[in-house]
Amino acid sequence: MRTRLFTPGPVMVPERALLKMAEPIFHHRTPQYETLFSEVNAKLKKLFLTEGDVIVLASSGTGAMETAVVNILSRDDRAVAVRGGKFGERWYEICVAYGIDVIPIDVEWGRAVRPEQIKKALDENPGVKAVFTTQSETSTGVFTDLKVIGEVMRGYDAALVTDAVSGLGVHELRSDEWGLNMVVSGSQKTIMLPPGLGFISVSPNTWGIIERSDLPKYYWDLKKYKKLLARNQNPFTPPVSLIVGLNETLDMILEEGLENMWARHALVAKAMKAGVYALGLELFPKDPSNVLTAIKLPEGLDGGVLVKALKKNGIFPAGGQESLKGKIIRISHIGYMDNYDILSALSGLELSLKEIGYTSFEPGEAVRAAQKVFIA
Amino acid sequence: MRTRLFTPGPVMVPERALLKMAEPIFHHRTPQYETLFSEVNAKLKKLFLTEGDVIVLASSGTGAMETAVVNILSRDDRAVAVRGGKFGERWYEICVAYGIDVIPIDVEWGRAVRPEQIKKALDENPGVKAVFTTQSETSTGVFTDLKVIGEVMRGYDAALVTDAVSGLGVHELRSDEWGLNMVVSGSQKTIMLPPGLGFISVSPNTWGIIERSDLPKYYWDLKKYKKLLARNQNPFTPPVSLIVGLNETLDMILEEGLENMWARHALVAKAMKAGVYALGLELFPKDPSNVLTAIKLPEGLDGGVLVKALKKNGIFPAGGQESLKGKIIRISHIGYMDNYDILSALSGLELSLKEIGYTSFEPGEAVRAAQKVFIA
Numbered sequence: 001m002r003t004r005l006f007t008p009g010p011v012m013v014p015e016r017a018l019l020k021m022a023e024p025i026f027h028h029r030t031p032q033y034e035t036l037f038s039e040v041n042a043k044l045k046k047l048f049l050t051e052g053d054v055i056v057l058a059s060s061g062t063g064a065m066e067t068a069v070v071n072i073l074s075r076d077d078r079a080v081a082v083r084g085g086k087f088g089e090r091w092y093e094i095c096v097a098y099g100i101d102v103i104p105i106d107v108e109w110g111r112a113v114r115p116e117q118i119k120k121a122l123d124e125n126p127g128v129k130a131v132f133t134t135q136s137e138t139s140t141g142v143f144t145d146l147k148v149i150g151e152v153m154r155g156y157d158a159a160l161v162t163d164a165v166s167g168l169g170v171h172e173l174r175s176d177e178w179g180l181n182m183v184v185s186g187s188q189k190t191i192m193l194p195p196g197l198g199f200i201s202v203s204p205n206t207w208g209i210i211e212r213s214d215l216p217k218y219y220w221d222l223k224k225y226k227k228l229l230a231r232n233q234n235p236f237t238p239p240v241s242l243i244v245g246l247n248e249t250l251d252m253i254l255e256e257g258l259e260n261m262w263a264r265h266a267l268v269a270k271a272m273k274a275g276v277y278a279l280g281l282e283l284f285p286k287d288p289s290n291v292l293t294a295i296k297l298p299e300g301l302d303g304g305v306l307v308k309a310l311k312k313n314g315i316f317p318a319g320g321q322e323s324l325k326g327k328i329i330r331i332s333h334i335g336y337m338d339n340y341d342i343l344s345a346l347s348g349l350e351l352s353l354k355e356i357g358y359t360s361f362e363p364g365e366a367v368r369a370a371q372k373v374f375i376a
Numbered sequence: 377m378r379t380r381l382f383t384p385g386p387v388m389v390p391e392r393a394l395l396k397m398a399e400p401i402f403h404h405r406t407p408q409y410e411t412l413f414s415e416v417n418a419k420l421k422k423l424f425l426t427e428g429d430v431i432v433l434a435s436s437g438t439g440a441m442e443t444a445v446v447n448i449l450s451r452d453d454r455a456v457a458v459r460g461g462k463f464g465e466r467w468y469e470i471c472v473a474y475g476i477d478v479i480p481i482d483v484e485w486g487r488a489v490r491p492e493q494i495k496k497a498l499d500e501n502p503g504v505k506a507v508f509t510t511q512s513e514t515s516t517g518v519f520t521d522l523k524v525i526g527e528v529m530r531g532y533d534a535a536l537v538t539d540a541v542s543g544l545g546v547h548e549l550r551s552d553e554w555g556l557n558m559v560v561s562g563s564q565k566t567i568m569l570p571p572g573l574g575f576i577s578v579s580p581n582t583w584g585i586i587e588r589s590d591l592p593k594y595y596w597d598l599k600k601y602k603k604l605l606a607r608n609q610n611p612f613t614p615p616v617s618l619i620v621g622l623n624e625t626l627d628m629i630l631e632e633g634l635e636n637m638w639a640r641h642a643l644v645a646k647a648m649k650a651g652v653y654a655l656g657l658e659l660f661p662k663d664p665s666n667v668l669t670a671i672k673l674p675e676g677l678d679g680g681v682l683v684k685a686l687k688k689n690g691i692f693p694a695g696g697q698e699s700l701k702g703k704i705i706r707i708s709h710i711g712y713m714d715n716y717d718i719l720s721a722l723s724g725l726e727l728s729l730k731e732i733g734y735t736s737f738e739p740g741e742a743v744r745a746a747q748k749v750f751i752a
Contacts, residue, residue, distance in 0.1 A: 003402070010401050010616055021617075022398035025386050025570055026379070027692060058436050058572055060612040063595045097594045188613060194401055196434055196572045196615030216592060218473045219439045236436040237564060239572030239615075240386055241397075316403060 001314030006345055008138045008166050008292050008318060010188040010195055011335035014252060017193060017245040028240050029233070036247055038232040043250035047168065047191075047258070048183055048201040050175040055225045056246075057198040058239050061165040061186030062090065064198030067220040068161050068182045069094045072130045072206070074214045080105060080121045080158070081132040082113045086139035086321050087163055091132035098215055103128070109324065112144040112287035115152040122156045129209075130159040130181075136167030139321045141285040141294030141330060143171060150178035159209060165189060166291045169253060170265040170334050181206040187242060189291075190261075192249040192335045196242050202226075265290045268333045268342050271373040275346040275366035279353065284328045292318075292332035301358055303329050309355050315348035339374050346370050377690030382721055384514045384542050384668050384694060386564040386571055387711035390628060393569060393621040404616050410608040412623055417608065419626035423544065423567075423634070424559055424577040426551035431601045432622075433574040434615050437541040437562030438466065440574030443596040444537050444558045445470045448506045448582070450590045456481060456497045456534070457508040458489045462515035462697050463539055467508035474591055479504070485700065488520040488663035491528040498532045505585075506535040506557075512543030515697045517670030517706060518661040519547060526554035535585060541565060542667045545629060546641040546710050557582045563618060565667075566637075568625040568711040572618050578602075641666045644709045644718050647749040651722040651742035655729065660704045668694075668708035677734055679705050685731050691724035715750050722746050 005012050026032055044054035057064055069091070073079060079100050081092040084107030095102035103125050107113045113133070122128055131153065136143050146162055153160050159181040164173055168183070169190030175183050180203065187197035202210070202222065210222050224235040253261060269290035273283065276295055284294040297303050303326040307319045310329070320328040331345055346366040354363070381388050402408055420430035433440055445467070449455060455476050457468040460483030471478035479501050483489045489509065498504055507529065512519055522538055529536050535557040540549055544559070545566030551559050556579065563573035578586070578598065586598050600611040629637060645666035649659065652671055660670040673679050679702040683695045686705070696704040707721055722742040730739070 005401070005403060007403050009613065010403060013401050013617075018398045018400075022394045024394075025381070025389050027381060027383050027386060028571075029694075058434065058439065059595065060434050060614075062612045063434065066595045094594045097597075098592045186613070194615060194617035195404075195613040196618060216474045218470045219435065219442045221473075236438045237385065237562070237571040238436075239570060239618075241389075241570035242572060242615075318405075 003314050003316050004341065004344060006315055006317050006331045006333065008189070008330065008332035008334065009186070011192060011332070012337070013194060014192055014249065014336050017248040020248045021241045021245040023244070025240055028238055033240065034232040037243060040243060040247050040250065041229065041232065043254060044199065046254060047250065048175050049173065049177065050201050050203060052176065052201055052203040052206070053226060053229055054199055054201045055222060055229070056234070056238065056243070057200065058196065058236065059198040060195060061184065061198055064184040064186065064200045065090060065163060066094050067198070067200050067222065068184055069098060069100070070215040070217045070220050071210045071213050071222045072159050072161060072182060073098070073100055074212060075099070076101065077129045078103070078125060078127050079130045079132065080118070080125065080128050082107060082134065084111060084113060084140065084142060085109055085134065085137035087137055087165070088134045091163065095132070109140050110142060110285045112142050115148045118149055119152045122158060128158045130161055133160070133162045135162050135164040135171060135173065136289040136291040138166045138291065139324070141283070141289050141292050142287050143289035144287070146173065146180060147178050150180060154179065159206065166334065167289065169261055170291050171289070172262050175201050176203055187246065190334045191246065192252070193242060193245050196239050197246065264338070265334060267373070268337060268339065269293065271339065271342045271370035272331060272333055272345065274369040274373050275342070275349070278365040278369035279350070279361045284324070291334050292330045294328050294330045296328055301356070302326050305356050306352060309352035310348055313348045313352050315345050342370050343367055379690050379692050380717065380720060382691055382693045382707045382709065384565070384706065384708035384710065385562065387568060387708070388713070389570060390568055390625060390712050393624040396624045397617045397621040399620070401616055404610070404614055409616070413619060414608040416619060416623050416626065417605065419630060420575065422630060423626065424551050425549065425553065426577050426579060428552065428577055428579040428582070429602060429605055430575055430577045431598060431605070432610070432614065432619070433576065434572065434612065435574040436571060437560065437574055440560040440562065440576045441466060441539060442470050443574070443576050443598065444560055445474060446591040446593045446596050447586045447589050447598045448535050448537060448558060449474070449476055450588065451475070452477065453505045454479070454501060454503050455506045455508065456494070456501065456504050458483060458510065460487060460489060460516065460518060461485055461510065461513035463513055463541070464510050467539065471508070485516050486518060486661045488518050491524045494525055495528050498534060504534045506537055509536070509538045511538050511540040511547060511549065512665040512667040514542045514667065515700070516661055517659070517665050517668050518663050519543070519665035520663070522549065522556060523554050526556060530555065535582065542710065543665065545637055546667050547665070548638050551577050552579060563622065566710045567622065568628070569618060569621050572615050573622065640714070641710060643749070644713060644715065645669065647715065647718045647746035648707060648709055648721065650745040650749045651718070651725070654741040654745035655726070655737045660700070667710050668706045670704050670706045672704055677732070678702050681732050682728060685728035686724055689724040689728050691721050718746050719743055
């Protein structure tokens, strides 16, 4: 069987983007590029739902996270980072690397941070300049509702920055309406491109903070990008072929429509979960994301063994990371994916479970449960 | 006429790399990727002529330059930067951004730094930790011989770091033999890929300095890359499709052979220069590089007008930057380029010059002069 990617990035790249990127390259200091980049910039604003700017970086998502930190903060600033998984920890680590006085909010892996925890951290630590959050924590499959976080933060002076690397386009996210100062994302998730581009949206009222930021930076200096954005240019050579692909996948996203896209991801996630429950299995997260379904494995069932069996059967999932290694498996369902892909994943999951000795279900139960969600 | 790129990056991407990159994407945490990346790493060492490591970054060349600075230096360190063009200035600016005590060696644009100037700077400024140089300065078309710079620096403790973004693969460069601690490059030059990858070679004896470096960094932290390189992995999601293309273009480079490649670039550069002289024109640089031919325009001939005419005629050159705007044009001849491309460029140059009123030559003179170089 051919391999189907169910990993939370890279995800399958649509054929029309692959072919577009295979066309001969052109130079970026040209009207041709500027027309393209101006279209891309307009479409990115629609995806991030912001009247502000969306800056495109040649980097992975982590590069865009670092860009957020070094532009929103200044030397000796105080910040709060929500740590409830590997990517929340990354915010904390980046802040530490720059000598920031960073206060962690430690959240049990599998749980979302509660708005009261943010409020408490802000009340107990005066002068916090920024709160770093994660919309969908890929390591645990947890979803955090940024709308309510935005609401509790309304009474405080701190900027709200979120990692939506995997969540953007999957879960509703309204940058301006919800008061998100910066939203970070990457190309290899719901944007459906190969890795290589990082994104960071900047709300209009955030540029004043960025102007004052004195942390050392050059390539990550958002002021350089802002200056050239006015004429649809980049300060450093952009990954032209990926920008060409980006224009194509943004078209696909906007043709589908954001609300339809959120609904599609909600539906496939619901069907996947129904399938998992039908097998007598449980989810790991208490607050599950629609980006991926993290399945808690029962005693005696090793995640590594199941991942191996699934791969053999053409379904490529992700295993658990760090403390969750062997204890969970993660099946992602974002981007270029529809109902039939979910049936494929569950079919492979049933087969693989039988093969490794988990037999307490009737073949077809998971597939049927998913189908029932689709034909409700 | 179709457009042919004669810009010093991006350069034309070979069809076999374009098609390879258009294949379905795969995941990077797999044996498949690790096999690929191990091949890529071995080939990169051959290109950089180092027994050390060549680190691959998801970034433009500037990102790789910043990586060099923040890993080779520590807080309050003293450094020397050779400023003889836009990219030399960039070394200086990055150092300033990190609060480094950086001493510029100002070299007249169009000239290479002389080894004695480096020696003098090191003698007059004790405790310099690194010297930042540029092998081929793209803004002026100047070539600097790093072998002799390496020789004068043998008696000093400072690290030698060079920007070979455009020069690598064009001019001879022997990282280990010449004592180059770090060599920086990018994907969109002689490596013949779209932009999006930065490279930095690290000689074996340089890791000790990197270990001690205390400048703030996260994404640029070479220790993170080194740790994962041992198992052919990356700390952050790599641009998988570009790595796939890289494997392909590195094959092309090694199939041709480095010495043949240097000779080919020397030949096409010689032919281009012969053509320029045959038109009664002069070069801008006194120490010309084989990466590009920077032509000084005579009084009354505007570079912008000539560039425009050339583009109309399907030859896409670069104009002058900053203080050289309008005064020079730059025709690059690197990467996927051969004798016939030089004839095309000179044919277009003759036509364009006639069109804009520079008529003091016989049609065919430049083309003939180049052909004479090829059939010598």
